[in-house]
Amino acid sequence: MIEVIGITKAFATDCSDVLAVDNVNFAVKSGEFVLILGRSGSGKSTLLGMLSGLTRPTTGTIRINGTDISNLSDDTISELRAKEIGFVFQFSGLIPTITALENVMLPTLFCPDGPGSRTRAVDLLRKVGMSERADAYPCTLSSGEMKRVAIARALINAPSLLIADEPTGDLDVDTEIEIMELFRDLNREGTTIVMVTHNPDLVQYVTRTYRMTRGKMVMSDESLSSRKRAVEPGANVND
Amino acid sequence: MTKPDLHFFELVLRNIANRPYRNIATIFAIAIIAATLFSAQYLIGGAQESLDAGISRMGADILVVPEEYNKQAETIILMGEPTTFFFKDSGFEQISRIPGVAKASPQIYVGTLSGQACCSAPVQIIAIDPSHDFTVSAWLKENPGVTLGKNDIIVGSQILGDIGSDLLFYGHTFHIVGRLDRTGMGIDCSVFSRIEDAYVMADESGIKAVQKLTIPKGRVSAVLVKVDPAASPVAVASEIRRQIPGTKTITPNGLLNAVSGQLGAVTRLLYGSMLAVTAIAIPLLGFISAMVAHERRREVAILRALGATKSYVIWLMLAESFSIAVLGGLIGIGTAVVILMGFQDFISLSLKIPLIVPSPMTLLVDGCSTLFLCIAIGGISSLYPAMLINRSEPYETIRKGES
Numbered sequence: 001m002i003e004v005i006g007i008t009k010a011f012a013t014d015c016s017d018v019l020a021v022d023n024v025n026f027a028v029k030s031g032e033f034v035l036i037l038g039r040s041g042s043g044k045s046t047l048l049g050m051l052s053g054l055t056r057p058t059t060g061t062i063r064i065n066g067t068d069i070s071n072l073s074d075d076t077i078s079e080l081r082a083k084e085i086g087f088v089f090q091f092s093g094l095i096p097t098i099t100a101l102e103n104v105m106l107p108t109l110f111c112p113d114g115p116g117s118r119t120r121a122v123d124l125l126r127k128v129g130m131s132e133r134a135d136a137y138p139c140t141l142s143s144g145e146m147k148r149v150a151i152a153r154a155l156i157n158a159p160s161l162l163i164a165d166e167p168t169g170d171l172d173v174d175t176e177i178e179i180m181e182l183f184r185d186l187n188r189e190g191t192t193i194v195m196v197t198h199n200p201d202l203v204q205y206v207t208r209t210y211r212m213t214r215g216k217m218v219m220s221d222e223s224l225s226s227r228k229r230a231v232e233p234g235a236n237v238n239d
Numbered sequence: 240m241t242k243p244d245l246h247f248f249e250l251v252l253r254n255i256a257n258r259p260y261r262n263i264a265t266i267f268a269i270a271i272i273a274a275t276l277f278s279a280q281y282l283i284g285g286a287q288e289s290l291d292a293g294i295s296r297m298g299a300d301i302l303v304v305p306e307e308y309n310k311q312a313e314t315i316i317l318m319g320e321p322t323t324f325f326f327k328d329s330g331f332e333q334i335s336r337i338p339g340v341a342k343a344s345p346q347i348y349v350g351t352l353s354g355q356a357c358c359s360a361p362v363q364i365i366a367i368d369p370s371h372d373f374t375v376s377a378w379l380k381e382n383p384g385v386t387l388g389k390n391d392i393i394v395g396s397q398i399l400g401d402i403g404s405d406l407l408f409y410g411h412t413f414h415i416v417g418r419l420d421r422t423g424m425g426i427d428c429s430v431f432s433r434i435e436d437a438y439v440m441a442d443e444s445g446i447k448a449v450q451k452l453t454i455p456k457g458r459v460s461a462v463l464v465k466v467d468p469a470a471s472p473v474a475v476a477s478e479i480r481r482q483i484p485g486t487k488t489i490t491p492n493g494l495l496n497a498v499s500g501q502l503g504a505v506t507r508l509l510y511g512s513m514l515a516v517t518a519i520a521i522p523l524l525g526f527i528s529a530m531v532a533h534e535r536r537r538e539v540a541i542l543r544a545l546g547a548t549k550s551y552v553i554w555l556m557l558a559e560s561f562s563i564a565v566l567g568g569l570i571g572i573g574t575a576v577v578i579l580m581g582f583q584d585f586i587s588l589s590l591k592i593p594l595i596v597p598s599p600m601t602l603l604v605d606g607c608s609t610l611f612l613c614i615a616i617g618g619i620s621s622l623y624p625a626m627l628i629n630r631s632e633p634y635e636t637i638r639k640g641e642s
Contacts, residue, residue, distance in 0.1 A: 049634030054544055075548045082546020089637060093541045097253040098245070105245040110546030153545070 001161065001192050002028040002051065007060030007070075009046050009215075020046040021057070022215035028194055028208075030160070033187040035203055036196040038212035044196040047212065048165050051194065052085050053077040065160065082110040086154030086191075090166035092146030094138040100149045101125060101134040107156050114157040124152035128182060144175035151182060155191070162186065164195040168202070180205045251558045258531065265527060266567040268520050272513060272616065273571025273609050274578075279509035280605040281579050281597060282590070286498055288601065289423030289593035293317075294491045296422055298373050299344075299463035300472040302489040303334060303479055309487040312348075312461060313497055316489070317593050319395070319428030321350025321363045325458040327485065334462050337478050339470030344371040347437050348460035351408045352450060362398060363429040364408060366437035373465060375431045378419060385417040393431045396421040397584075406430070410447020411440035423587065423595030501592050517616060524620035528560065532624035540633035549629045556625035557618055564617030568610040576602075 009021040021043045028034050038044040049055035050062060053069045062069050064084060069077055086107075087093070094103045101121055108116030125131045128148040138146055147167060154162055164183065168176040184205045187193050195206070203209050210217055255262055293316065304312035308324040315322055325347070335343045347366040367375055375393055379385055387393060392413040394400065405412050413432060421427055432440075437454060444452040464479070466472045476488035532539075539552050547555075579586065580596060587594040597605070 045634070045638055049632075049638075052544065052634070054634040055632055075550070078543070078546050078548040078551075081544070085546075087544045089541075089544075093544075093637070095538060095541070097257040098250070102245050106250075106542075107545045109245060109247060109250070110542075110548075110551065157546075 001030040003063040005061045007057040010058045019215050024217045026217055030192055032208055033193045033206040034208045035206040036210045039198055042212040043215040044212045045165055048163055048196055052163055053081055084160050086159040086162040088150050088154050088164040088167045090169040092150050094146055096138050099135050099137055103149055104153045104156055111157045116156040124155055128152045143170055147179055162191050162193045166197055251562055254559055262563055265563050269564050269567025269613050270571035272516050273568040273613050274575040275509055275513040277572045277575045277605055277609045279506050284597040284601045285594045286502055286592045288597050289595040290495055292422040293424030293426055296426055298377050300466040301464040301476045303462040303486050306485050306487045315363055316425045319363050319425030321361050323350045325455055325460050331462055333483055339467050339475035340464050341467045342373055342465040344373055344463045345459035346461045347434055365429050366432050366434045368434050390414055390436055391416040393417040395419050395427040395429045397427040409440050409444035409452045411443055424593040498592055505590055521620050528621040529624040532628040536636050539628050540636035543633040552629055553625045556621055560617040560621035561614050564613040568613035572606050572609055
């Protein structure tokens with residue numbers, strides 16, 4: 001599904017050059033729910049940006065379903081993103097000028113040959129428990145509702161990979177549980193998910209956990225028995 | 240698969256509607272540019288077509304007038320301001336004999352007065368000799384049911400009075416038998432009668448009118464000349480001036496130059512205003528576009544994350560600008576058309592130019608070129624911000640928006 005081979009990402013800042021991601025290697029198999037834990041500034045979001053093709057690695061190779069996305073043209077990678085990758089951001093990322101249903105349908109504009117349709121959008125809203133608010137504009141939705149709509153939007157083109165960047169970062173505990181259970185259900189239905197977070201409590205929902213520190217993937221804890229809380233022996237991710 | 244019913248243009252319209260005040264201001268600025276440009280084109284086209292129609296109606300290549308009444312003659316032709324003048328001597332027969340002259344038709348110009356005791360209205364009477372005329376006779380050929388008999392008149396489009404009704408000039412009653420099409424020129428405010436009726440009118444005026452009218456026998460006000468197809472109107476006009484001293488010749492080109500001179504100042508003002516508005520509008524609209532683009536960085540980044548290509552984002556932003564430009568252009572053109580048509584006579588009198596509503600084709604071409612300019616302004620002002628917004632790294636923008 002995903003192969004990451006020796007990728008690095010360097011940024012030049014006013015003060016100095018920063019190596020945000022430093023020689024990271026890992027793989028995600030189809031159907032996995034992978035969590036990447038790390039503190040702010042650890043490089044986990046930069047890694048997600050590169051996995052999605054929105055940020056190009058300085059060095060290294062990223063393969064998605066066998067395709068090396070590191071050197072693809074912008075148009076090709078945009079097409080791949082529209083077809084194969086669903087995105088859920090920390091904030092909802094909904095477009096304020098269109099309704100919840102239209103937001104869900106938005107990615108169909110970029111993937112006209114995909115399975116996305118109004119019917120599928122309605123079904124997805126029902127699936128995430130938002131069918132009653134289909135015609136609501138984002139400004140009238142709660143954070144949890146917006147997140148549900150964003151998840152439905154991420155699934156509209158039936159992507160093989162769902163990328164979630166701190167999807168529960170701005171939610172209360174109850175809503176966080178609801179959203180994580182939704183992700184877990186989606187994973188059980190076959191969607192591959194890669195999620196980054198700083199919250200170690202979320203490892204209970206995933207099949208594999210990685211941890212990033214200062215740009216390096218320092219360890220991984222493979223949860224062979226899925227849905228079991230993954231505990232890193234002697235490690236505290238909030239350090 | 241059901242076809243998705245969220246479309247590109249729906250997204251464009253929603254984005255425009257989301258910033259109503261700023262977009263209304265932009266539309267207003269573009270409407271001013273469009274109205275100014277369209278007005279300039281309308282006036283030039285309207286004057287040109289008016290001249291063409293008027294000259295075509297006259298059917299003459301050269302108008303020979305007394306040298307000292309050259310300006311008045313031009314005013315009669317262009318604006319129809321009532322004037323009375325005559326040659327000191329009749330050169331009509333001499334003009335007919337000049338090489339290159341195919342036809343010559345004498346005309347007598349009499350300006351009527353206002354007041355119930357004299358005339359129904361102040362108009363220009365153009366008295367013709369039916370045996371030599373080719374102005375009214377051409378119209379009569381197009382309208383076979385009409386004849387210009389004793390005391391009959393054919394009136395210009397602006398003359399009040401129905402066909403079949405009577406008009407009083409210098410106490411003499413004339414009967415309206417026909418009405419000419421609108422030309423926008425002096426003919427619209429003129430009435431055509433026979434020369435012998437004009438003489439009778441003058442003879443009776445001492446008794447019937449407050450002011451006596453004198454038309455010297457054997458003297459005419461102007462001679463219309465049709466030139467042989469093989470001859471040059473310029474050469475024939477020159478020969479007429481040489482052989483008959485004290486005459487001035489007016490040609491369609493000369494009239495056009497006179498009108499162009501009058502139009503020139505107006506069009507320079509209009510084009511100058513348009514250039515000034517455009518020069519201010521492009522950077523202003525560019526600044527507004529840049530502001531909007533800056534505000535929408537995260538929205539654009541999200542679209543990119545969802546699979547939009549860079550070109551899609553540029554087209555989206557350009558389509559918004561084009562839509563605003565087209566809307567502003569249409570409002571400007573529509574407003575200009577309403578004002579120009581509603582106040583056409585006032586504009587014609589104020590600017591002292593002949594004016595008719597240009598043909599639908601001219602209006603279409605003027606409208607399209609105006610819209611094109613508006614679209615170009617919209618495109619130029621938003622292209623750079625649209626390209627600039629695409630240069631930023633989407634994921635960085637999204638992350639910055641979260642913090």
